[in-house]
Amino acid sequence: MSKGRLPAKTISFVSQKGGVGKSALARLFAVGAAHRGQRALLADFDLDQLTCVEWNAARLQAAIVPEIDTRAFKSLKKLRKAEVDVDFIVADTRGLADDLTKELAEESDVVFLPTGTSLDDLRPTLALARKLARRGAEGRIVVVLSKIGRSEPQLARAAEAIAEAGFELLPEHWPLRDGFQADLDAGRAGRETRNPFLREVAERMEEALMQRAQAALPRTSEAAE
Ligand SMILES: Nc1ncnc2c1ncn2[C@@H]1O[C@H](COP(=O)(O)OP(=O)(O)O)[C@@H](O)[C@H]1O
Numbered sequence: 001m002s003k004g005r006l007p008a009k010t011i012s013f014v015s016q017k018g019g020v021g022k023s024a025l026a027r028l029f030a031v032g033a034a035h036r037g038q039r040a041l042l043a044d045f046d047l048d049q050l051t052c053v054e055w056n057a058a059r060l061q062a063a064i065v066p067e068i069d070t071r072a073f074k075s076l077k078k079l080r081k082a083e084v085d086v087d088f089i090v091a092d093t094r095g096l097a098d099d100l101t102k103e104l105a106e107e108s109d110v111v112f113l114p115t116g117t118s119l120d121d122l123r124p125t126l127a128l129a130r131k132l133a134r135r136g137a138e139g140r141i142v143v144v145l146s147k148i149g150r151s152e153p154q155l156a157r158a159a160e161a162i163a164e165a166g167f168e169l170l171p172e173h174w175p176l177r178d179g180f181q182a183d184l185d186a187g188r189a190g191r192e193t194r195n196p197f198l199r200e201v202a203e204r205m206e207e208a209l210m211q212r213a214q215a216a217l218p219r220t221s222e223a224a225e
């Protein structure tokens with residue numbers, strides 16, 4: 001941290017299941033921050049898949065700007081030791097919610113839990129949310145309905161189940177669209193999509209994630225140690 005700067009906010013994307021959109025939303029967030037003139041480190045903790053690192057290689061090859069500082073980390077300790085002078089550390093984790101994920105969640109300013117709307121997806125999501133809340137992440141856990149279809153009743157039921165469980169739900173949802181997948185494959189993310197309709201959707205999601213991240217109260221220095 002340089003003089004006079006607030007410490008970086010750590011924003012993590014976690015889930016029990018794989019394939020729910022963690023890496024897509026982590027990249028959307030990092031790209032959004034960069035376009036807003038804020039410095040973000042995209043920290044990839046999923047060493048088996050290295051989704052963000054591989055995506056960044058495609059991005060560099062295609063000369064897409066702004067450049068996103070994307071690095072793989074084996075542990076939280078390694079991240080703490082790294083030279084990090086940024087506004088946001090955006091942590092992408094592996095599914096399974098292992099100890100590293102839990103430790104990271106404990107130390108994050110906001111923990112986003114992307115999930116599908118089905119009970120099959122919501123049950124493990126809410127179980128993980130409870131576990132993280134018990135470990136001290138209470139008040140910093142935000143569920144995000146992700147890769148959702150077009151059924152309004154399904155959305156409404158999912159929102160109700162999340163509210164009943166006592167957890168916060170991000171007001172924007174992340175819809176499943178072929179175009180978003182194509183963008184990610186091409187080294188783009190979020191607002192960088194070339195489809196004007198999808199751009200609006202991505203911008204709304206970016207704004208919602210950013211607002212929630214910015215609303216997070218600064219953590220005490222002891223907690224951040
Ligand atoms: N909104 C979306 N629409 C279409 N495909 C998506 C969307 N978000 C993510 N994907 C794709 O779904 C797959 C899983 O998403 P990903 O973000 O990698 O999940 P996770 O990191 O939770 O495993 C990837 O192939 C990704 O490109």
Ligand SMILES: [Mg+2]
Nearest residue numbers: 022023046051
């Ligand atoms: Mg991933």
